[in-house]
Amino acid sequence: MTSAEDTVLAYWDACEARDWPRFGTLLADDVVYHLPQTRELIEGRDAYLRFNQEYPGDWHLRVTRVTGSGGHAASSATFSVGDEQQPALTFFDLDDAGRIARITEFWPEPYDPPPGREHLVTRYAPGAAPID
Amino acid sequence: MTSAEDTVLAYWDACEARDWPRFGTLLADDVVYHLPQTRELIEGRDAYLRFNQEYPGDWHLRVTRVTGSGGHAASSATFSVGDEQQPALTFFDLDDAGRIARITEFWPEPYDPPPGREHLVTRYAPGAAPID
Numbered sequence: 028m029t030s031a032e033d034t035v036l037a038y039w040d041a042c043e044a045r046d047w048p049r050f051g052t053l054l055a056d057d058v059v060y061h062l063p064q065t066r067e068l069i070e071g072r073d074a075y076l077r078f079n080q081e082y083p084g085d086w087h088l089r090v091t092r093v094t095g096s097g098g099h100a101a102s103s104a105t106f107s108v109g110d111e112q113q114p115a116l117t118f119f120d121l122d123d124a125g126r127i128a129r130i131t132e133f134w135p136e137p138y139d140p141p142p143g144r145e146h147l148v149t150r151y152a153p154g155a156a157p158i159d
Numbered sequence: 160m161t162s163a164e165d166t167v168l169a170y171w172d173a174c175e176a177r178d179w180p181r182f183g184t185l186l187a188d189d190v191v192y193h194l195p196q197t198r199e200l201i202e203g204r205d206a207y208l209r210f211n212q213e214y215p216g217d218w219h220l221r222v223t224r225v226t227g228s229g230g231h232a233a234s235s236a237t238f239s240v241g242d243e244q245q246p247a248l249t250f251f252d253l254d255d256a257g258r259i260a261r262i263t264e265f266w267p268e269p270y271d272p273p274p275g276r277e278h279l280v281t282r283y284a285p286g287a288a289p290i291d
Contacts, residue, residue, distance in 0.1 A: 031226075032228075061289065062272075063246060063267075063288060064267050064268065064269050064270050065269070065270060065271065065272040065282070066269075066282050066283050066284070066285065066287075066288070067272055067280045067281070067282055068280065068281045068282075068283065068289070069279050069280055069281075070281065074279045075279075077279055078276060078279045078280075081275075081276070081279075083275070092231070092233075092250055094163075094226065094227045094228065094231040094232055094233050094250070095226045095227065095228065095233075096164075096226065096227065096228035099224070099226040100226055101224075101226050101227075101233035101250070103250060103263075114195060114265065116248045116265055116267075118224055118226070118233070118235060131235075133246065133248055133265065133267040134267065134270075135195075135196050135248075135265040135266065135267040135268075136196065136267075136268065136270070137196050137197070137198075138196050138197060138266075138268070139197065140194075140197040140199055143213075143215070144210060144213070147201050147206045147207075147209055147210045147213075148199045148200065148201055148210075149199070149200045149201075149202065150197070150198050150199055150200075151198050151200065152198070153198065155198075156195060156198065157193065157200070
């Protein structure tokens with residue numbers, strides 16, 4: 028069977044290609060997409076496909092990491108719209124047939140570091156991130 | 160050799176226990192802790208131990224997910240200080256000796272969902288998160 032890591036790579040590849048039929052074949056009928064930061068749930072393949080198809084903006088994505096084993100995996104991807112970039116951190120749970128049954132996704136935003144740890148830290152310039 | 164997943168579980172267990180000597184044995188000498196949101200890097204075991212030892216607040220953590228294979232893993236944990244909770248998403252890269260060489264961590268904050276997707280989404284109440 029395809030590994031969870033390969034399934035996640037195929038998922039992101041189909042997403043970037045806007046190949047929604049192929050994207051849909053990777054999803055369980057009752058897939059649940061969970062956004063803990065907004066407390067949102069999207070339930071079922073049809074709703075989740077529509078959410079992706081309707082998502083506004085000329086976004087593109089680049090996968091920076093995938094790790095997993097068995098029926099679980101996690102990925103890090105960088106989404107960009109023009110010059111704006113944002114990371115997306117995603118956890119995947121697969122069902123026994125190897126289809127994606129649960130997606131838990133986080134969209135962290137930049138913030139200013141709290142004071143008091145300058146003696147331990149190096150800061151790099153915006154856009155100069157080490158490859159990750 | 161210990162799996163990457165087991166190493167990550169041991170890391171979080173030692174962290175919650177404030178067992179810094181044990182925590183330190185899991186880290187490579189030249190470990191790098193990277194916070195992409197603040198563009199901060201902490202380099203070396205001594206600095207990273209000190210960062211953790213000095214971190215303010217009576218924080219506690221609960222690991223909610225660990226997935227990985229080979230020299231890589233990812234985890235999701237919930238940190239709490241009193242009634243406040245926040246997720247931490249962490250990616251780990253291990254060196255050939257199985258020690259943690261790179262930690263890339265994200266601290267996502269709640270945000271309000273953008274309008275236009277209400278027809279596809281269910282929102283749950285604060286604190287009512289499905290187990291994840």
